[in-house]
Amino acid sequence: MFFWKRRPKPVPQRSGESLARHMYARLATEVRDVQRVTAAHCEAIQRTGLSMEGTTSIEDCIYLYLLIRYFDRKNVFEIGTFIGTTAVAMNQAIKRNGGTCTTTDPKDYGFVPPDSGIRMIEGPAELGLGILHREGRTIDFAFGDWYFKQPTIDLAAKAFTPDCVIAVHDYFPDDKGEENVVKLSETYCQRRTGAWLLPTGAPWRMPDGMTVNACTAVFIPDTLKITEESVRAGGGRP
Ligand SMILES: C[S@@+](CC[C@H](N)C(=O)[O-])C[C@H]1O[C@@H](n2cnc3c(N)ncnc32)[C@H](O)[C@@H]1O
Numbered sequence: 566m567f568f569w570k571r572r573p574k575p576v577p578q579r580s581g582e583s584l585a586r587h588m589y590a591r592l593a594t595e596v597r598d599v600q601r602v603t604a605a606h607c608e609a610i611q612r613t614g615l616s617m618e619g620t621t622s623i624e625d626c627i628y629l630y631l632l633i634r635y636f637d638r639k640n641v642f643e644i645g646t647f648i649g650t651t652a653v654a655m656n657q658a659i660k661r662n663g664g665t666c667t668t669t670d671p672k673d674y675g676f677v678p679p680d681s682g683i684r685m686i687e688g689p690a691e692l693g694l695g696i697l698h699r700e701g702r703t704i705d706f707a708f709g710d711w712y713f714k715q716p717t718i719d720l721a722a723k724a725f726t727p728d729c730v731i732a733v734h735d736y737f738p739d740d741k742g743e744e745n746v747v748k749l750s751e752t753y754c755q756r757r758t759g760a761w762l763l764p765t766g767a768p769w770r771m772p773d774g775m776t777v778n779a780c781t782a783v784f785i786p787d788t789l790k791i792t793e794e795s796v797r798a799g800g801g802r803p
Contacts, residue, residue: 576750581762581783582769583796588631589771596775599630599657606653610676619647621710621734624768626654628778629708629732636730636789638706639664642697644690644717645710646670649677651734655708656683665702669693691716698724710734713745718752727757728788736764736782746782759786 589596603626607617633641633655639662641655646668656666666683673687686693690709694717697704705726713721713733725731731749736742746761762783768776785791 573751573755576754576758576784577760578763579760579793580765581778582766583793584762584785584791585628585631585769585777586771587796588635589775589777592631592634593771593773593775595634595661596627596630599627599654600775602657603650603654606676606678607648607650610648615648617648620650622779624776624779625734625781626651627775628781629655630658631777632730632732632783633658633706634661636706637662638730640702640704641666641706641708642694642704642724643668643708643710644713645734646674646677646685647710648674649683649685651708651710652677652683652685653681655706656681667693667697690714691720694720694724704729706730706732708732708734709741709745712741713749713753715752718749721753722756725753725757728786729757730786730789731784733782733784734780736780740780742780742782746784749784754784757786759784759789761785 600623603623629651641659643652646652652666652668659666668683669686669690671689673685677683677685686696698720703726704724707729733742733745762785764778764780764782767778769778770776
């Protein structure tokens, strides 16, 4: 007897540039602040002699900030803390929204500012997400700066809200971002329909010269009703 494994439905992909411009137009006045705080965090770490290699660019940090603010996210979950640059940037947004930011890494590098309110869970992503799930918390914004492995994806189906926005870093050919997009498209996104907004042509220069996004791809679920047409019409988020 032959069994054919059902082929996963393709998940639509388009550029995230229109949405980024739309978000920036609404939130530009806040961006200098997050840029300043994130840069100060990195400079303080650099003074300890640690290299910035492996940390995330300011353009990506600004993009994450805009997404969290624009979609009014309340519970952020991060895979891959490292020196905490993205955690600090996302936390700036979540503080304004009145939410929480949790970040996970098997190694605590010790650079998450203790007074920031950021919760750092030392351990792999599935450990951190499992703890949050057992505490009854749900996640409405996830950022992967490491691989979404199957145990995390299995937990995400339970712990992520239906309108959870998922961002993945390093969307380059054969890099972890592309791998995450493929893996999540074949698994998580089969149940939660939506579209991937890719960093096509990024960084995107805004009218005031600020550059937004470098290599972050974002999954926007259909429940958020963000279409290219709604963004072009200036409606964006309902
Ligand atoms: C590219 S770095 C993250 C950079 C960070 N976003 C920043 O802005 O500094 C990737 C991190 O993922 C961490 N990592 C490795 N395996 C992991 C896992 N299973 N769960 C969570 N993080 C993991 C690594 O230790 C590393 O610190």
